[in-house]
Amino acid sequence: MSGRLFWFTAALLLGIAVHLAYILFVPRQQMEAKMSEFSALAGVNKLAVLAPEAVDRVLPEADPALAVAACVFDLSDGPVMVNAKIPHGYWLVSLYAPNGDSFYSLNSRQADVSHLDLVIRNRASAAGDQAVPAPQAGAGNRVTVRSPSLRGLLLLRARVPTPALGPRIRADLTASACAPAT
Amino acid sequence: MFGRIKLALTCLIGMAVGLLSAHYVAGGGLDLVARAQGPWRTWPSAGLNTMDPYTKAHFLATGRLPDNRREIVEYEAWSDSDGRPLDAACSYSVQGDFAWSRWWSISVTEKGTVEPRRGGRAYSLDSGEIVLQPDSTALVSVSAHAASGNWLAMPASGAVGLLLRFYDPVPGTRERPGIQSLPRILRRGCQ
Numbered sequence: 016m017s018g019r020l021f022w023f024t025a026a027l028l029l030g031i032a033v034h035l036a037y038i039l040f041v042p043r044q045q046m047e048a049k050m051s052e053f054s055a056l057a058g059v060n061k062l063a064v065l066a067p068e069a070v071d072r073v074l075p076e077a078d079p080a081l082a083v084a085a086c087v088f089d090l091s092d093g094p095v096m097v098n099a100k101i102p103h104g105y106w107l108v109s110l111y112a113p114n115g116d117s118f119y120s121l122n123s124r125q126a127d128v129s130h131l132d133l134v135i136r137n138r139a140s141a142a143g144d145q146a147v148p149a150p151q152a153g154a155g156n157r158v159t160v161r162s163p164s165l166r167g168l169l170l171l172r173a174r175v176p177t178p179a180l181g182p183r184i185r186a187d188l189t190a191s192a193c194a195p196a197t
Numbered sequence: 198m199f200g201r202i203k204l205a206l207t208c209l210i211g212m213a214v215g216l217l218s219a220h221y222v223a224g225g226g227l228d229l230v231a232r233a234q235g236p237w238r239t240w241p242s243a244g245l246n247t248m249d250p251y252t253k254a255h256f257l258a259t260g261r262l263p264d265n266r267r268e269i270v271e272y273e274a275w276s277d278s279d280g281r282p283l284d285a286a287c288s289y290s291v292q293g294d295f296a297w298s299r300w301w302s303i304s305v306t307e308k309g310t311v312e313p314r315r316g317g318r319a320y321s322l323d324s325g326e327i328v329l330q331p332d333s334t335a336l337v338s339v340s341a342h343a344a345s346g347n348w349l350a351m352p353a354s355g356a357v358g359l360l361l362r363f364y365d366p367v368p369g370t371r372e373r374p375g376i377q378s379l380p381r382i383l384r385r386g387c388q
Contacts, residue, residue, distance in 0.1 A: 022203055026211040033215025038223065038250045042257035049260065075260040078362055080302045080323040105300065105364060107268055115257045117244040120265045124299065124365055170262070174300070174364075176325040 046115040049073065050168055054087045060095055062086040062171070062193035064185050081107075082184045084171040086193035090137040091165055096196040097133040102187040105174035108133065112164045119160045132157040134196055137165055169193065223254040225273075230255070236280070237272040237361065237379045244268075270298070272361040273306075277382040283358060285351045287387035288340035291359070293380025295335050298363035300324045303337060305351050306358045322349050335380070 052073045057063030064084045070077050077083065082102075088095040099108065101123070108131070110119040121131075138161040173188060175181045225231030225238045230251040232239055240252045244265035256263040264271065276282050277289060295301050304321040327335050327347050338344035339359070341351045351357055359382065 022207050026207045026214065029208060029211025030214035030218065033212050034219045035215075037216060037219040037258075038254050042250070042253045045257040045260065049257075049262070073260075074262065076304070076306055076360060077261075078302050078304065078360075079321045107364075109262075109265065109268070111262060115253050115263065116246075116248065117263060117265045120244075120268050122268055122365055174323075176323055 042115045043113065046111070046113055050087050050113060050166065053085045053168060057085050057087060059087050059089050060193060060195055062097065062169075062191050064188045067181070080175055081172040082175050082181060082188055084188040084191060086169040086171075087166070088135055088162075088169060088193065089166050090135065090162060092195060094134050094136045094196040095193060097131075097135065097169060097171075097193045098191060099131040099133060099171055100187055100190040101129050101131060102173045102184045103129075104176065104184075107170075107172045109170045109172070110135070110160060110162065111168040111170070112162070113166055114164075116163070118163055118167075121158065126156070126158075128156045130156055133169075134159045135162050135167070135169070136160070138163050219251075219254065223251045223258065225255070234272075234379055236274040236276045236278050236382050238274070239270065239272045241266065243271065268365065270363040270366045272379065273358055274361070274382060275356075275358045277384050279384065281384060282356060283382070284387065285341055285354050285357045288338065288342070288344070288385045290383050290385055291335075291337040291339060291349075291380045292330075292383070293334055294378050295324065295361075295363070295380065296333065297367050299365035301361065301363045303349060304360045304362075305339065305349060306360050307352060307355055320350055320352070322347060337380075338385075339382075340385075 056065065056069060056073065062084050063086075064082070065073070067079065070083050074083065086095075086097060105123050107122045108120060109117055112118050134157065136159060171188060171191060173184050175184050221227070222229055225233070225240070230240060230242070230249050232241055240255055240263075242248045242252050243256065243263040245267075248263060253263060274283065283289070291303065301324045302321060322337060324335075327337070330336055335347065337347045337349050339349045339351055341353050343350075361379070
């Protein structure tokens with residue numbers, strides 16, 4: 016009886032360990048893999064507009080009603096500036112940390128602009144800034160975001176209301192850029 | 198010899214229990230991290246600062262990025278309103294009031310699909326493409342075969358699900374799932 020209890024307890028403890036390992040580590044590993052996929056498509060500190068087929072590959076279940084541009088940013092050498100040309104209609108900017116946290120987002124209702132200058136800084140480099148990352152509305156269309164990590168992923172998505180508008184909206188996004196801030 | 202077999206069995210059972218239980222809870226089982234409303238299920242902490250690790254695993258383990266619920270409220274359904282699993286061999290109507298966000302979309306998804314096959318706009322409808330009913334509700338026909346009105350195409354066979362996404366939802370609904378009505382999913386017939 017004590018032998019059975021031993022093996023049962025061992026299986027249970029192993030189950031708990033596997034359960035926790037899966038929940039805690041798989042998302043981060045998947046996010047890292049995803050950032051590598053985006054890096055392969057777009058490079059680092061560069062913005063690329065993804066073809067619908069590429070979106071399907073790197074963002075399973077992504078809404079086909081959204082055109083997607085992506086930039087994997089690396090703040091090791093300083094801030095990164097995203098100059099986004101905003102298509103008419105609904106758009107959404109989302110920033111993700113390597114652990115999968117979505118730490119910032121902005122949409123067309125919150126900022127009804129035709130272009131947006133978004134500066135991404137490392138939170139640690141901002142002396143005394145321990146606050147939750149938040150937009151700092153500056154002059155004009157310039158927004159500064161504090162990233163909790165040196166690396167991350169920016170997605171710029173715009174609604175494509177009908178398939179016929181897809182090429183035009185993707186062309187608008189192509190005019191956007193992501194590069195180290197000078 | 199028996200000791201080794203017991204050890205192998207213990208490892209196998211332990212790993213299976215750990216993985217299956219993680220999948221189950223992250224997938225919305227027990228309603229610990231997901232909220233069910235009829236056939237629809239949502240993950241209330243998705244993309245927020247308070248996102249729990251199970252919600253994060255639900256999205257990222259399947260290669261999806263969790264969207265901030267303040268921007269996009271997403272619902273999944275794998276069964277109809279009578280509790281029967283959605284099947285591509287059947288046709289369905291999805292009807293209800295969707296008007297609590299700036300715009301919305303509805304898509305068909307396949308369980309366990311690895312290969313991408315949606316380079317175009319098949320299997321998805323944008324609210325801008327929807328013709329509303331006289332009472333301002335929307336009626337979407339979901340079927341593998343062409344249907345009149347708002348037709349959402351499905352693959353020819355297999356288990357399918359529906360993804361309903363509300364973009365820029367009205368304040369108050371995003372953090373409190375359940376306060377808005379969601380469309381019903383009714384089976385119309387099967388082949």
